[in-house]
Amino acid sequence: MEQNFKSKQSLTKEQALQKLRHYCAYAERCHNDVISKLYDLNVWKKDHDEIVATLIEENYLNEERFAKLFAGGHFRTKQWGKNKIIQGLKQKGISAYCIKAGLKEIDEADYEATLQKLFQQKWESVKGTQNRFAKMKKVSDYLLQKGYEAQLINQLFNKI
CATH class of the missing domain: 1.10.10 (Arc Repressor Mutant, subunit A)
Structure with missing residues (x-):
């Protein structure tokens, strides 16, 4: 009896880029979110940097913008304090500069x-x-x- 195992096909760079454009347009994302999604989509690791760079150039991906929205949103909706927001941004791999910019969004x-x-x-x-x-x-x-x-x-x- 023959079993058919369908292995997950790898997407081309252009297919992955198109999916990630939609992914980033739907909600603000950080670099770690996009890298994680690339792994989920089974994209070759050698293509990751180029795809991320393209998303940055096309302004789909912007860590400072992400940090500002994360900080402001988590403060207003979840009423988080600055320490918890900083911790959340650090877990996402956001730079200290972007974290500082994000915290400025809180009045x-x-x-x-x-x-x-x-x-x-x-x-x-x-x-x-x-x-x-x-x-x-x-x-x-x-x-x-x-x-x-x-x-x-x-x-x-x-x-x-």
């Missing part, structure tokens, strides 16, 4: 207002804690996990 007044709002919500939601220090620890841990800076959190505690 300081909005940042402090969001931190204040999260602090207030968490402080009011922590129930069953008789000990004030235990409550402070829970609130602090929550805000640190969201990526906010310890010194900003401490300033909020000093106000109450």
Whole structure:
């Protein structure tokens, strides 16, 4: 009995480039996302650099633009603090310059207002804690996990 195993065919450089143009046009991507997609598409490794370079030249791929959208979006939608945003961008392999540019997208007044709002919500939601220090620890841990800076959190505690 003969079994037919269909091996994954390798795309030509032009086919891969066309697929990646659509991939990058659909949502902002970073270099790591594109490289990962190239592996998924089974594109020859020797073609990766040339394809990425073409996408950059055609402005489908721009790490600074990606960092700005990532930072602004994750702050507004997920209410992440700067530390968590920095960590997320580092995991994507974004350069320090682009990370700094991305963080500039976050308005300081909005940042402090969001931190204040999260602090207030968490402080009011922590129930069953008789000990004030235990409550402070829970609130602090929550805000640190969201990526906010310890010194900003401490300033909020000093106000109450």
